[in-house]
Amino acid sequence: MKLIKAYVRYRKMEEVYDALKHEGFYSMTFVECEGTGRYSDHEKEHISYKYPFAEAYRVIKLEILAADEHVIPVIQLIRKNARTGYNGDGVIVVSPVDSAYKVRTDEEGILAI
Template sequence: MKLIKAYIRAKLLEDVYCSLRNEGYSSMTVFEGEGTGRYSDPDKQHGSLNFPAMHTHVVKIEIAAKAGQISSILQIIQENGRTGRKGDGIIFVTSIEQVYRIRDGKEGAEILN
């Protein structure tokens, strides 16, 4: 099992989400955030009262998936989350050691469906 964390442009969330959902990947968590880094889009950076440093509005999508689904999910995110400019985002893939469903205590990759 793997955990995908994708940081993308907020304006591309709907395209990425709809494409993932159309391919059967409907279980995800989405967070709004602000990010900084050398890959921020210099034309879209701005300061705010909440975060005064130069930053970019981003969205983080988290998806837990079986190992065999990872390449498909990554391809969907990259195809639909890309503008070709700096600041398009980054994707992290990490291993999940264990997973438990709170409702009934079941565990393992089969609960991800």
Template sequence: MKLIKAYIRAKLLEDVYSSLRNEGYRSMTVFEGEGTGRYSDPNKQHGSLNFPAMHTHVVKIEIAAKAEQINSIVQIIQENGRTGSKGDGIVFVTPIEQAFRIRDGKEGANILN
């Protein structure tokens, strides 16, 4: 099992989310956030009440998936989250050592079904 963390432009969330769902990837968590990186849109730089540094509004999508699904999921995110401009985001894939379903205590990759 792997954990995908994708940081994308907020305005592209609907496209990415819909495309993932259409391909059968329905279990994900979405967070709103503010990020800083090497790129900030010079036309939209502004401070935040919570984070006074220059920032960009981002969305983080987390998806736990079986290893054989990773390439497909990453491809969908890249195709639908890309504008071709700096600041489109980044995707991280990390291993999941263990997973437990809270409801019934079952564990392992089968809980993702």
């Protein structure tokens, strides 16, 4: 089991979500945040001036737990639907998950997701 974290443009999140849902991946978490990175001037979506050291841009962090066999399909869906071809398209990070527990039913492991 893996935890996939994807940082994508705010305006691309709906496309990513719809693609994942269409393929049967329903359980995911979205967090609106601001980040810094390499962005093209004409691709700036949201600038925050509360950080004097850098401009911050509006991004969405998507988190999804996936069985090992679903990791590559999920990554491919995110990459395909989040890509614009410009700097700032985001990054995907995959981490191992030792265990997972469903609070309501006490299911464990892959059954919890």
